[in-house]
Amino acid sequence: MRQTIQPRSGTAFTIKKGERLKVIDPEGEQVADIYAFNEHDKTEFLSSGRTLDYNESIRFKTGSKLYSNxxxxxFEIIEDKVEDHDFLLTPCSVDTFRHFYPDEEPVPGCYGNLVAAFAEFDIPAHHVGTTFNTFMNVDISDSGKIAVLPPKSQAGDFTVFEAKMDMIVGLTACSAGESNNFRYKPIQFEILPAQTV
Amino acid sequence: MRQTIQPRSGTAFTIKKGERLKVIDPEGEQVADIYAFNEHDKTEFLSSGRTLDYNESIRFKTGSKLYSNxxxxxFEIIEDKVEDHDFLLTPCSVDTFRHFYPDEEPVPGCYGNLVAAFAEFDIPAHHVGTTFNTFMNVDISDSGKIAVLPPKSQAGDFTVFEAKMDMIVGLTACSAGESNNFRYKPIQFEILPAQTV
Structure with missing residues (x-):
């Protein structure tokens, strides 16, 4: 069943090993941040650094694996219509809004939305680290400069992640202007059953 | 007073706001991993993601600031003879040795050395995240491929970090072959007093 995450909000849910998380961008150009914990040991969580290490790449596509600390x-990406995601940058937050958009009233951002969603699973805020930013288009120049560009995802594009362990997963419709071409759209997702051979 | 970290080992110590940490590569081509906690709140720690966000760069040099979660x-880098460091990759560990060097007997690596050093300050292992890898030479190709190259640091080169809060700091002489041009050397460091105007 398809569920909708309203613009600039987030949710958390459990997923079992073998099930698949389909993250859909219904309107296009919308980022969805993902973070995850081992359901049975919340000191095991998604790790940007380990994932960059083992993939030996900052680019992710079908076949890429996302590792824990x-x-x-x-997760393993098993289908991907976009193949352009980010795993360098932290979820947007009150602090990042103050830093980048000092004239705007700050919103909780993906970090605040994830912290609130994970709190229902008794996970403390400081365990929420760098998210896998689905559909986020980040360019690194030759000099190492980071630029956030409009997502390449078009209406209806999706990425499917297969769960490799039982997890508590947080997912957002990103709240940062620059990341979403300055229009805040919903994100949809489905939990698909484990595939039987 | 200059202190020496033996090859493939690590240590932890406190530093006060305003003091400066000088990290020295005495022989050249040796990486030193740094991680740090707020001395007064150990749920505040060094964050690769936040630092990449706010620097808007994956390169670090004099003037770069390192942020917490x-x-x-x-920290602020106030003097830097190398200006080539990494803040993407996790410290080497038993797991990374098994992954990259399956034929070698794994060693604790920077992660194991940091976990042991921080344990004396009652900091749990899962709070040790992506380290600032001083002198580590990481190249990102246009396609996003990560390559670890020999450090550019020469004998006697150093980087000076000014502490912007009271911290517990972990520091290693890195244990990974590829990161250190396949020779394991010591790292030296000094804590310099706060500068008086």
Whole structure:
């Protein structure tokens, strides 16, 4: 069943090993941040650094695996219409809004939305680290400069992640202007059952 | 007073706001991983993601600031003879040795050395995240491929970090072959007093 995350909000849910998380961008150009914990040991969580290490790449596509801080595979991308995602930058937050948009009233952002969603699973705020930013288009220049560009995702594009362990997963419709071509749209998702051979 | 970290080992110590940490590569081509906690709140720690966000760059040099997960400045680089460091990759560990060098007997690596050093300050292992890898030479190709190259640091080169809060700091002489041009050397460091105007 398809569920909708309203613009600039987030949710958390459990997923079992073998099930698949389909993240859909219904209107296009909208980022969805993902973070995850081992359901049975909340000190094991998604790790940008380990994932960059083992993929030996900052680009992600079908076949890429996302690792935990304990070097276990949490997700594998098994289908991907976009193949342009980010795993360098932290979820937007009150602090990042103050830093980048000092004239705007700050909103909770993906970080605040994830912290609130994970709190229902008794996960403390400081355990929420760098998110896998689905559909986020980040360019690195030859000099190392980071630029955030409009997502390449078009209406209806999606990425499917297979769960490699039982997890608590947080997912957002990103709240940052620059990341979403300055229009805040919903994100949709489905939990698909484990595939039987 | 200059202190020496033996090859493939690590240590932890406190530093006060305003003091400066001088990290020296005495022989050249040796990486030193740094991680840090707010001495007064160990749920505040060094954050790769926040630092990449606010620097808007994956390159670091004199003037670069290193941020915590709470978006506070922990360190500022105030002098830097190398200006080539990494803040993408996790410290080497038993798991990374098994992954990259399956035929070798794994060693604790920077992660194991940091976990042991921080344990004396009652900091749990899962709070040790992506380290600032001083002198580590990481190249990102146009396609996003990560390559670890020999450090550009020469004998006697150093980087000076000014502490912007009271911290518990972990520092290693890195244990990974590829990162250190396949020779394991010591790292030296000094804590310099706060500068008086």
């Amino acid at each position: 304990l070097s276990e595979v949490m | 709470l978006s506070e400045v922990m």
